[in-house]
Amino acid sequence: MVQDQRRRKRATSSDVAAHAGVSRTTVSLVVNRQDKSISKSTRDRVKRSIEILEYIPDANAKSLRSHHTDIVLMSIPNYHDADVAVRFVTKFRQELEKYNLRLIIDADMNSLPAESVRRWCSYRPRVVFAPSSICGKESADLLRREGVMGILLMSDKPVRYASSLVMSQGVGEVAARFLIEKKGHRRIAYLAPPNSNSYDFADTKYHEFMRISTKFGATTEKINFDLTKGEIVKIVQNWILEGSLPSAIYAYNDNYAIALISVLSKCGVRVPEDIDVVGTDNTDLGSILELTTVFLDIEKLAKRAAYSVVRLAAGKSLSSKRSRNDLVAELVERKTTI
Known part of the structure; x- marks a missing residue:
């Protein structure tokens, strides 16, 4: 019974530090991937302790300390192009991970825009990447009041109230x-x-x-x-x-x-x-x-979006030139038209 209770108890960073024989600061650096100054053997030991103890960092606690998380929230509601969405998200995620940013996908198809935005706030994201049709000016203002550092909107034309990735594809x-x-x-x-x-x-x-x-x-x-x-x-x-x-x-x-x-x-x-x-x-x-x-080259489009998100996550603005998707559409002629 006592053993069962111990198994159910959630491990803390102090537990990981004690198990690995390091300080809580070292654990924090490893968890937040700011561990370049830490030796590989120490990193591996901390990671092994995290695995054994099934330690899960508290994102909300982290956000309260730093006023933001490393989360990028992307909304893909009811998107019909599943193949393209998967290709885009895979490359987008890879690019974000280079800058220690984590991607969370919101694919809810039933909520009203206002409900979706309130749900996004609960994740305390650093940046929100969403369609302009869902995130209007009032929604963008709410996200900013809740501490979101950057908002990037998918749109077919620039919007005035947030940064946009113009997707008039051609x-x-x-x-x-x-x-x-x-x-x-x-x-x-x-x-x-x-x-x-x-x-x-x-x-x-x-x-x-x-x-x-x-x-x-x-x-x-x-x-x-x-x-x-x-x-x-x-x-x-x-x-x-x-x-x-x-x-x-x-x-x-x-x-x-x-x-x-x-x-x-x-x-x-x-x-x-x-x-x-x-x-x-x-x-x-x-x-x-x-x-x-x-x-369009989906990987290049994903890299362009990631570049914009990374700048916003760092508190930087986007130039009007960079906010436009200037990729050129291409045609491959095959047997269905020859």
């Missing part, structure tokens, strides 16, 4: 110039998820595409559907029955393009002989299936 324009200007298509369908959110940039891609479509007198129909409910089958069948099959498709992401190609094939429509298909994001699966696609 991928829609590149796709349009390829299909309309180069390939000569005049009847196109744009496929996107239902209830597209501003942080998906599905509407941004569409508006970029439409600017070129209008310029060249092409007709572009926007079709929103849920990829998981088989709605694409009905869409293709209706096209065939009505004789209204478009000459080209631009899809919001590669997954939508791949799903469409599969249904077209089952319905006897050949790609690219009967219809051209272009996706977005240059995913591994799209590459394997030789899908023509438009994309």
Whole structure:
């Protein structure tokens, strides 16, 4: 019974120090990764004691002492591009770790913006990286009052109340110039998820595409559907029955393009002989299936975001030039349009 109680008791930094035979200051330096002046053998001994005692540092206590944590909170609510999100977050996390910053992801899909912001405050983050559609001016003011040092917002245009990473990507324009200007298509369908959110940039891609479509007198129909409910089958069948099959498709992401190609094939429509298909994001699966696609370099985008976050975490400001995403969208032409 006594042994069970001891096992349930949470270890403290004093327990770790006593177990490792070092001072609490040494434990703190190792835990906070400020241990360059400490020998490797001592670091290893402290880490071993932390593991044995299952010591978990108290982030709230640390934040009360230093007025901030090493946490960067990133919000990714209901993001449809799962593959791209994983690639972005992986590189973003790697870059932050170089500066001893920890990434926490908030992926809540049900809370109202105000509820989300209050939840973020409970983590006492040093920097918040979120869509501007969720974090408005009042939310940004609340975060600052709660001690958040920096706020970086994903947006398709600069915002006045916080630093922003402008994500007007240009991928829609590149796709349009390829299909309309180069390939000569005049009847196109744009496929996107239902209830597209501003942080998906599905509407941004569409508006970029439409600017070129209008310029060249092409007709572009926007079709929103849920990829998981088989709605694409009905869409293709209706096209065939009505004789209204478009000459080209631009899809919001590669997954939508791949799903469409599969249904077209089952319905006897050949790609690219009967219809051209272009996706977005240059995913591994799209590459394997030789899908023509438009994309931004996700790793470079993640590094750009991390650079901005690191500056904000250090209390530095961002120049307007640095807050813009000036990466150039690229197109890889493969067998679905050749």
